[in-house]
Amino acid sequence: MSQVIYKDSAFRYDSGLPNVELVFPPNTGWLEVDLIDEQIEHLWQCINAKGDLYNDSLAGHIDSSFQMEDIDGRFWNMTLQPLVDCFGEKIGNEGSDLPLNQTHPYFLKSFWVNYQKKHEFNPIHKHTGVYSFVIWLKVPTDTYEQNSLPIGAGRNGSVVSDFEFQYADTSGKLRGYVYKMDKGMEGKMLLFPSWLKHCVYPYYECDETRVSISGNVCVDTTKTxxxxxxxxxxxxxxxxxxxxxxxxxxxxxxxxxxxxxxxxxxxxxxxxxxxxxxxxxxxxxxxxxxxxxxxEPKEGTREYYLRKNIGEGENHNLNPLEEHPLKEFREKNNVNRTYAKSEEGMEHMIDEHEYPFWARDNKEMKEWIENEPPFKMIPKACHAHMTDWDAHVRCPAIERLVDWMKTGLWPGFGYGTPFINAEVWGVVYNKGQALDWHNHRTSRMSFAYYVNCPEGSSPLMFKDGNISIEPEEGKMIIFDGRMSHKVPPNPCDGRVIISGNLFFN
Incomplete structure (x- = not known):
């Protein structure tokens, strides 16, 4: 009879002393996220389209809380779901111990905005669901000023206006973790287990309104x-x-x-x-x-723009070069598209996307590429360190990048049928190293992703149209692999990219 494999889930750190390690058994944790402008803009759009009052469903003593809808599912798809996956991978899957006899996916169950005014507060409480979150969009107060008021000055707590988690540590002692509220908390998001108790303290002598968003992630038992x-x-x-x-x-x-x-x-x-x-x-x-x-499809989705412009029942499997009718959709989703005409008169497209920062792990990708042995059959055009062409199979962070391309890019940006396979490799350009003019033969779609770009890194250049694209960490370039392109000699060390070819039925 085989033994059950024991998994050591403790966190271990170097103590600074020889042969001594600090060991912290698992207790609890949460994710702290700095949202980017595009995410924040989408949340404000959701707020502007808010629904009915939600006060009767909440524990807080706040008069103005309203239900919201995640427009086009963008917050879930591009922010919340990757964070839930990250929580499960790095901290632990909170839903694994639920009394369910089948496996179900997560979904965004409830979503609301709070308009907190002076003297209003949220008492100590917990949420329903598996995961919950809070996002601060407008914080008009400063914790130092608030705790200097007569109601806070000289007190032991000094938590006026602040947010606090409360939990029991591994010894059973009640602990608190306080987030001090000021302008620096705007755009900050916390994702935490729904059972984790927390509270929001009132603020004083400020007539402006604090705006925050909260929500709960639950198990969708309608899908199994x-x-x-x-x-x-x-x-x-x-x-x-x-x-x-x-x-x-x-x-x-x-x-x-x-x-x-x-x-x-x-x-x-x-x-x-x-x-x-x-x-x-x-x-x-x-x-x-x-x-x-x-x-009717929901307004703003890819299907909405297709049916709006070419009608129902027609072929929605568009040629990737088609400018119309998806131009409006791409502009709404911040996609930069350039066209380059070849000597034969063919038009090729070059798209620039951004790999969401909350999904990317450039550090893991960079370390993996740098530590890989060089490819034994490196092409003559490449004068740099190149890995083997199965990087997405052997590096988890690169695998997640390719998965994002399948689920985040292909469904919505007019690229046609999703790719079914790929060859993917990493390249490190140190000082003086380059990539000569070449193409990827008959590859219908190729890509380049910038992992690390020190200041002064060389651009990616295309012969057709004499186009030059400056490197920027997190940028993803999709292009026709038949286009001739190169990287001129790099003036610095450490320019790291991931490139690949995509294959279709």
Whole structure:
């Protein structure tokens, strides 16, 4: 009988003394995130479209709290879901101990905005769900000034206007962790277990309103991951992953042609990892991944712009070079597209995207690429350190980058059928190293992602159109691999990129 493998979950740190290590057993934790301008702008858009009063569902003594909708599901897809995945990977999956006999995905259950005025407060409380979050968008007060007022001066607590977590440590002692509220907290987000108690202290002598957003992530029991036995290609029984989605009208079952770990139905469909079991034509998906029929797609989505401009029932599998009707969609989503005309008169597109900072791990990518042995069959055009061409298989951070391209880029930006495979490699350019003029032969789509760009790093240059793109960490460039391009001699050490070719059916 085999033994259960014990997993050491303690955090260990160097004590500074020889042969001595600091050991901290697991207790609790949360994610602290600095949101970027694009995320904050989207949240303000959600606030401007806020719904009904939500006070009767909340514990807080705040008069103005309103329900919100995550417009187009962008906050969930591009911010919250990656953070939930990060929490599960780095701290622990809070939903793993729920009394459920099947596996279900997470979803954004509730979402609201708080307009807190002076003297209002949130008493010590916890939330429903598995994960919860708070985001501060406007903080008109300063904690130092607030705690200098007569109500705070000379007191032992000094928590006027502040936010505090309260929890028991591993010895059973009650602990508190305080976030001091000032302008520096604007754009700050905390993701924490819903059971973690917290409170918001009142502020005084300020007539301006503090604006914050909160929400809860729950388990969606209307969708289920399960396994069943199906005949394989050789006639033998094989285990396949199946997801079932339920709405008020019907149950739909999908076979997941992959491990399916953490995949929503919509993600799996977009990645060509599912097939509908049975014959049923279902043209549209809602933002939660449930496959349904709709008379009209939601405004702002890719399907909305397609039907708005070329009508229902026509071919929505657009050529990647098609400027219209997705131009409006790309502009709304901050995609920079350039066209380059070749000597033969063909137009090639070059798109610039940003890999979301909360999803990227450039440090892990850089270290992996630098420590990899050089590729034994390095192309003649490359005068730099190049890895083997399976980086997305052997480096988890690069694998997540490619997964984001599949789920974050291909569904919405007019690239046509999602790619089914890729070859991906990393390159380090130190001082004087370069990449001569070359192309990627018959590759319909290629990409370059900037991992590390010291000041003065060389640009990526395209011969067609005489285009030069300056490097910027986090920038993703999608281009036709048949275009000739190069990197001139790099004037510094440490220019690190990831490049690759994408393959389609």
């Amino acid at each position: 991951f399960s396994k069943r036995f199906d005949p394989g290609e050789d006639g033998k029984q094989e285990t396949v992953q199946v997801m079932t989605a339920t709405n008020k009208n019907t149950d739909l079952e999908f076979r997941i042609n992959d491990k399916g770990n953490g995949l929503e139905i919509g993600d799996a469909l977009r990645e060509n990892k599912t097939e509908v079991i049975g014959k049923r034509e279902i043209p549209f998906m809602d933002g939660k991944g449930i496959v349904i029929k709709k008379d």
